[in-house]
Amino acid sequence: MQRVSKETVSLTLYRRIFTISSSKLRALQLQQPEPTQIKQVHAHLILQGLDQCCYVVTKLIRMLTKLEAPMEPYSLLVFKQVKYPNPFLWTALIRGYAVQGPFFESVRLYNCMRREGIHPVSFTFSAMFKACGVVLDVILGRQVHAQTILMGGFASDLFVGNTMINMYIKCGFLDSARQVFDEMSHRDVVSWTELIVAYSKDGKMESAQDLFDEMPVKDMVVWTAIVTGYAQNASPREAIEFFEKMQAAGINTDEVTLVGVISACAQLGASKYANWIRDIAEKSGFGPEENVVVGSAFVDMYSKCGNAEEAYKVFEGMKERNVFSYSSMIVGFAMHGQARAAIELFYEMLKTDIKPNRVTFVGVLTACSHAGMVEQGQQIFATMEKCYSVAPTSDHYVCMADLLGRAGQLEEALELVKTMPMDPTGGVWGALLGASHIHGNPDIAEIAANHLFELEPNSIGNYILLSNIYASAGRWDDVSRVRKLMRKKKLKKNPGCSWVEGKKGVTHEFFAGDMTHPKSSEIRQALQDLIDRLKADGYQPKLSCVPYNVSDEEKKHVLMTHSEKLALAYGFLSTDADSTIKIMKNLRICEDCHVVMCGASKIMGRKIVVRDNTRFHHFLNGECSCGNFW
């Protein structure tokens, strides 16, 4: 009779046992194996005399680790019963603790192993680097690094090198990671990609780009990394440029690549790009229905491109939704002034088993704030930690200061800021300053602004806002004091700029007082005609929107040259009579322009959508979705 080696038998057996047990797990829809099942498997091993076989026990421990079963008691138990564990078995246990914790057990076991004179394998070092990366212990990481060199040869092992790079990156030591990379005798795409991603996450796109250019062979993953890197670093045009290069190079794209590009399109906020990438996604079989991440990215993109209906359509059509999908949709509703829809969706979400997170609450609270729903917002804020164990961060205090302040409860807002449990951030004081602007309260504005000048000394917007608040109150001495401060700091005003989507997605850009457009005189005329019709309907220019101490005539003239008005007039001239006019502005839309937009939507019978620096205004029939509350 032919003798079968023990390892071969055990491999077959291992397959049989584990196929059975994993199909059982699937049938029971369990995430983790039940203790009884583990016991059964172990009893089986003992019965077969395989509980001493390192190979089988190693496999068992690896499987348990993968299934996220706790290391104790079973993994540790089966390990302890093996009389002569080999380095692979030790390593499986060390890795298990590295992945699931407690981390110090990995270290203790590693030391035990060394004391017993067991020689580590390369895999052991990888496991240790993993552990160091998890707890960000770079000191231990460096010690293990030194040992890989002492042990001879391991430091130049490709896998050990890659895990070492990974550990240094996780700990934030990019230079050390780069040094390992530079000293490695063999590198693969993984080594390159790890570093490229690390550089781009650190905002160093030039370094990432340099490495990318040097790479001998580029695969889909690294192309995706560079596209996504640009998208994440607020360079959507570059992201799209590289995506197109990637396609031209004949590289496949998958849903991960698409997500990066979708995010870039969201940042551009133009329908043209939205339609373009949607088309590509559908054609390559990665529509928003199938994949949660793609779907959520599309929801966000459509919201940011001003297409709230399509965002919701995508959301509704998604087969699976998670906290990102809901949060994006809630934030989207809030952005478009649909506070009720946002809050309803939030409550709908609570009925599912998806748990809201910090971002979800930021979304709901801003929705409340934009709709002036103070009590509802306060109630949600009060329950977020108690009921959903999401501790409020300063972001949430920004929302609350905004909620109270916008609603005119400036004193309460100030009190909240003074008593909040962490140091108030620029955002919190900024919300208060903004509210003081809306409600014309120079005293509270002063308090907020003084904190802001400390926290954000170079942020021009704060100086302008304070100066405008003084101007509205007629305190011209204070105005010139702030102006002087700005001059001293050499801060330059960020010019107001608007652009409008014309036919075929072509956009036109206008600055305040802009006369450079070839059709300038026509635009002026169209705007004048519109204003005349509005005046006949009772419109009065809001002179208080001009923060200069000049004559009323001059103020009227300044108002007429605001970039969003020029964009509006051009929109009328250059788009079909039944289409929506889409305008974007880099700064907050001014009150006078807001009134004009309302009136224009009624008189001209057109839908107008304006995106200013934070949100969308939908004008229809003389009304705005923000309810004149923004």
Next chain:
DNA sequence: CTAGGGTTAG
């Protein structure tokens, strides 16, 4: 064993 993914406020 190691590399690429989406949501945040003034």
